[in-house]
Amino acid sequence: MRSVEEIAAAVSSRTSSAQEVARDTLAGIAQLDGALSCFLSIDEARTLACAREVDARVAAGESLSLAGVPVAVKDNIAVAGRPATCASRILEGFVPGYDATAVARLQAAGAVVVGKTNMDEFAMGSSNENSAFGPVRNPWDHERVPGGSSGGSAAAVAARLVPAALGSDTGGSVRQPGSLCGVVGFKPSYGRVSRYGLIAFASSLDQIGPLTRTVGEAARIYEAMAGSDTRDSTSCAEPVGDPVGAASRSVFGMRIGLLAEAFTDGLDADVEKNFRAAVGVLEGLGATVSEVSVPRAPYAIPIYYVIANAEASANLARFDGLRYGPAATRPSLLPSTAPTARAGSARRSSAGSSWAPSRFLPATPTRTTVAPPAPGRCCRAISTRRSAASTR
Amino acid sequence: MTSDEVRRVAELARLVVPEEELPGLISQMERIVAHVDRLRELPEELLPDPELPAETVLRADAPAEGGGDRELEANAKTMAHGHVVVPRVVGGAP
Numbered sequence: 001m002r003s004v005e006e007i008a009a010a011v012s013s014r015t016s017s018a019q020e021v022a023r024d025t026l027a028g029i030a031q032l033d034g035a036l037s038c039f040l041s042i043d044e045a046r047t048l049a050c051a052r053e054v055d056a057r058v059a060a061g062e063s064l065s066l067a068g069v070p071v072a073v074k075d076n077i078a079v080a081g082r083p084a085t086c087a088s089r090i091l092e093g094f095v096p097g098y099d100a101t102a103v104a105r106l107q108a109a110g111a112v113v114v115g116k117t118n119m120d121e122f123a124m125g126s127s128n129e130n131s132a133f134g135p136v137r138n139p140w141d142h143e144r145v146p147g148g149s150s151g152g153s154a155a156a157v158a159a160r161l162v163p164a165a166l167g168s169d170t171g172g173s174v175r176q177p178g179s180l181c182g183v184v185g186f187k188p189s190y191g192r193v194s195r196y197g198l199i200a201f202a203s204s205l206d207q208i209g210p211l212t213r214t215v216g217e218a219a220r221i222y223e224a225m226a227g228s229d230t231r232d233s234t235s236c237a238e239p240v241g242d243p244v245g246a247a248s249r250s251v252f253g254m255r256i257g258l259l260a261e262a263f264t265d266g267l268d269a270d271v272e273k274n275f276r277a278a279v280g281v282l283e284g285l286g287a288t289v290s291e292v293s294v295p296r297a298p299y300a301i302p303i304y305y306v307i308a309n310a311e312a313s314a315n316l317a318r319f320d321g322l323r324y325g326p327a328a329t330r331p332s333l334l335p336s337t338a339p340t341a342r343a344g345s346a347r348r349s350s351a352g353s354s355w356a357p358s359r360f361l362p363a364t365p366t367r368t369t370v371a372p373p374a375p376g377r378c379c380r381a382i383s384t385r386r387s388a389a390s391t392r
Numbered sequence: 393m394t395s396d397e398v399r400r401v402a403e404l405a406r407l408v409v410p411e412e413e414l415p416g417l418i419s420q421m422e423r424i425v426a427h428v429d430r431l432r433e434l435p436e437e438l439l440p441d442p443e444l445p446a447e448t449v450l451r452a453d454a455p456a457e458g459g460g461d462r463e464l465e466a467n468a469k470t471m472a473h474g475h476v477v478v479p480r481v482v483g484g485a486p
Contacts (some may be wrong), residue, residue: 086419093467094464094467095467097462097463097464097465097466098463099466230451231448233448234449296434298430298440299430299431299433299434300425301427302428302431303429303431305424305427305428306428306431321478321479322478322479322481
C-alpha cells in the first residue's frame, strides 16, 4: 500500500488512475479482511463511481491534494448512500442521505471512500469486542484486540488495506486503537473538525480524527477536513494554518513536557520502556524534554466518566423506536425496549472506555497496558485487569 | 451498594441480572462509585469560577432546500398518507 502522498502524486500526474487504485484497494480488502473484520460495509459500485469522478476532475485540470486516496470511514460517520450502523442492530438498515462535512471535504479534495469500518457499538468501548457484528482482530496478532472504539479504522490502516481512515475520539477512541495497532491516531482540538454527520456520543468531547501510518499523512487528511462549518456551531473560526508544513518541521529546539502523573503503578513495564525509548528519540533529535506535574490530572478520568455518560444518556435517547431504531410491538412510555440479558452493555458504558482525554498532556503513554488478548480467548480476569488499568 | 440498589439500576436499564451475577456487579459498582467519589477530594476554592457560557453561534435565518423527503422516506419502515408510522405510546390499545 502506497502512502497518501504517493497515491495523490501518482493520480494527479496520471501515472495511476483513481480507478486502478480503488480496484487494487477493493481487491486487497476482499482478500484480507475476512480474517480481520475491519469493515462492516463495502460498496464497490459507489467506490468505483467516485474514483471515476476523481479521474475526470484530474483530467479536467483540477488540482486535488488527496487525488484518488482510498479512505475508510468509521460507521458512526455519515456517507451518503452507505449504511451507518454504529455497529449496532438498532441502526441496522439506516442509510444517511447526506455526507458528514469531514467526508464531503475529503471527497472534495479527491479522496475516495471505500467502506465503513467496524467499531465498538455507538463508540462505547476500547477493545472492539462490543460490536454487534463481531469483533475486529489486531492485524499484528489476531489473538489480540485492536483497541477501540475506532478499532476497524486502526486495524484497516495497520493491515495496509487503506492508507488512511477516519475515526472518532471522545475519550481516546482514535488515539488508543492507533497505539494498539502501531499507527498514528490523531484527535484534533475540539472545534477543529466539524461534527456535522457524526452520530453523537458525548457532544462536548467528540471529535473526528485521522488514522494513518505516518504523522505527515495524518496532517494531510486533517488539513483537508479541518475548518469552520456553519452546520456545526461548535466549530472553531480560527484559521487552520499549515499542519502539513508543521508536521514536517524538525523537533530540534522544541520543549516537550512529560506528564509526571502518567507514570502510575498501573503502567505496564513494556509500555513504559517503549514510551521512554520514543522520548529518547525526540531528545536525540534535539528536543528538550522535562517532567511537568499537573497534580489534578488524575481527576480527569472520573470527571470524564461523569460528563461522557451524562451526555451519552441524552444523545442516545433518540434511539427510542420512534425517531430511530426498531420498535417493540406493544411499547409503553418508559419500557420502550424489551429487557435484555446483556448486562455487559451496562458495564461497558461505565467501565469500558479508555484513557481520559486531556488537552493539557502533551506527552503521555496512550495506554497503560499492551493490547490484551482478543475476545473468545480472553478470560474474565483479563477484562477486569484492563478496566482496572483504564480507570487508574 | 446493596443488591437492591443494583437490582433497581438494572431495572431502570431494562437489564435482566441473574442472582449469581449480583455479588460481582455490587463490587464493580462500588469501585465505580468510589472512583467518581474521588472528585470530593477537590477543594471547591481551587476550582476556577465557572466560565460564562459562550454565545450561541447562529447562521443567517435564510430559507434553503432541505435534504428532501425521499431520503427520509427511504429510512422509514412504514409510511402512511405521507407520514412515518410509529408505535402508539399513549392511550389504550388501538
